[in-house]
Amino acid sequence: MKSLKDQLLQAGLRPTQSPKAANEREHIKKKQITEAVIHQEQRNFCEECQQVYPDVELYHHRNPTTEAEWICVKCADRLKIPDSFRQTAQSDTSIKKMFRREHGATRSSSEFKTPSHSAKPRGPINGNR
Numbered sequence: 001m002k003s004l005k006d007q008l009l010q011a012g013l014r015p016t017q018s019p020k021a022a023n024e025r026e027h028i029k030k031k032q033i034t035e036a037v038i039h040q041e042q043r044n045f046c047e048e049c050q051q052v053y054p055d056v057e058l059y060h061h062r063n064p065t066t067e068a069e070w071i072c073v074k075c076a077d078r079l080k081i082p083d084s085f086r087q088t089a090q091s092d093t094s095i096k097k098m099f100r101r102e103h104g105a106t107r108s109s110s111e112f113k114t115p116s117h118s119a120k121p122r123g124p125i126n127g128n129r
């Protein structure tokens with residue numbers, strides 16, 4: 001005599017297995033990767049001059065003389081990339097509202113969405129614990 005399980009399987013019923021669960025796992029994994037990209041550390045390495053500067057920002061420019069996108073102010077001025085191509089205000093210089101372009105007008109920092117936590121000045125270190 002067959003067991004109930006065998007009878008059910010023969011009738012076309014399958015144990016509910018996990019194509020759905022696998023999809024959900026994949027979905028979560030993708031989301032974590034996206035968040036890691038968004039929350040990546042502040043960039044301060046100029047791809048043009050290969051130096052670290054506190055005023056590196058992302059430029060989506062169409063300047064054919066460079067493929068660099070994360071560029072310091074000095075290089076952006078030298079390459080004559082207008083500030084209108086700037087995508088970020090993430091550098092220390094921007095956060096301190098000291099970001100200023102020599103070439104053309106400087107966009108207002110209010111045009112950029114800056115995470116509020118990074119705009120806060122760091123408080124004095126309290127040695128008393």
Ligand SMILES: [Zn+2]
Pocket residue numbers: 046047048049050051071072073074075076
């Ligand atoms: Zn540079």
